[in-house]
Amino acid sequence: MTSVGIFLGKYVITRKLTGFLFRYSNPILEQKILGINFKNPIGLSAGFDKNANLTNILPEVGFGFAELGSITGEYCDGNPKPRLWRLKKSKSLVVYYGLKNDGCKIISKRLQNKKFKIPIGISVAKTNCKETVETEKAIVDYFKAYPFLFYGY
Template identity: 50%
Template sequence: MLYEKAVRPLLFKFDPEFIHDATTTAGVFAGSNPVTRSILSGVYNYQHPMLSQKLHGITFRNPVGLSAGFDKDCRLMKVLPAVGFGFEEVGSITADAYVGNPGPRLVRLPKDQSLIVNYGLKNRGADIVRRKFLRKDGSRKHFAFPIGISVAKTNKEHKTRRAKVDDWVRGIKLMKDCGDYLTINVSCPNTYDPTNFGDPALFEQLMNSIKRAKLRFSKPVFIKLSADITPEQFDAIIAICDRHTFVKGFVLTNLVKDRSKLRLKSPKYLYAGHKGGLSGKVVYPYMRELLQHAYKTCGSRYTLIACGGIFTAEDAYACIKDGASLVQLITGMIYGGPATIKRINKG
């Protein structure tokens, strides 16, 4: 309650991107020292043997992970286990670096417990980021918990569809062996290029191109989908993935882009004119609807990771009952503070 009553009101007086950057800097410092990691672990870390599970050969000590979009350049991998996370997904990483969309790139909507996010896949690029995972001899470094790597298409103009697909394949090739699992993010709503690779027809072209490139995946591959796709589109994507056996699961879902279906409580002046997708509580019902449909459609054939609007243990447990094996969050932590992960794990 201290965070909600005292800390959050103070933080929310400042620009949200400034707070994000400052939090990341503080996290890097805290993670660099075993003493500060131990202190954080004593306050925030809760583990129980019943929370642990093994999926695709990966041991997750608990089901709560940090979603892609927060640790864009893989700087927080040492501190997050101490805060109680069972895993994290870094990125999204693209083949080439991108400085990000023009600001503002984050807008808070407190009455909706939401954020408008318009970073546009800001990251340092695969060539630089992959060095954080690999030693000089090419072997992979050891980390304290599983790390998934989200890969997307570079946010820039490509003159042809072939060039777009080639960018995808190059990014995947560079990052596919760096983490414990790989997520192909076909659902970022904030990019320069309007081409939607979450559309089943374009998604099939991408998957066929990956197959033609003869990429060999030693780690499980997940597909991250939009909160705006229909059940029919999801079924078409499932049919495509059934022909590509390297796909092991789905991250459901990314941000909501279609605002026409939302009934926002926040004053219109806070969000009118601001581009970007919405995160947080407004995503939750759409995520749950797609998650339920996904499990009904494919059962245990694919592993499902729930992402979008998870704030409480009740939210997480509802997703697990719907068929999710793991859950991810960002906005829930921003509104609830770092103790959110412990509260969810304790139930």
């Protein structure tokens, strides 16, 4: 699903073309909050760019900020399929992805030395595995990811 975004973000020419087609800019939308400049109020929440692969293309399609992840202390396969299903009676959708991601060490290397065009936040979660079910072990797992994910804006 994200492979097109990865491709478009990889090359300067594809980023520029994408930005020309999709980016919208208007000074009335710009805000400075707690010293952070937002070009617009439209952001991408955690859950879409789980592995921080799309940071180059997100500004070009118009996002003013993004939340990456959720990122866990260890690699996580996520839950077994099916991960989405409908509940017809209540007209709802059950989302059961289970935090599939590459883990904090790999993702932190991917983000290292990057210059971000928009403010980036990182959602951290405990690894979805039987070893982190107990509260104390879950806390240790959170703290495993925490130091890897500091990037100045």
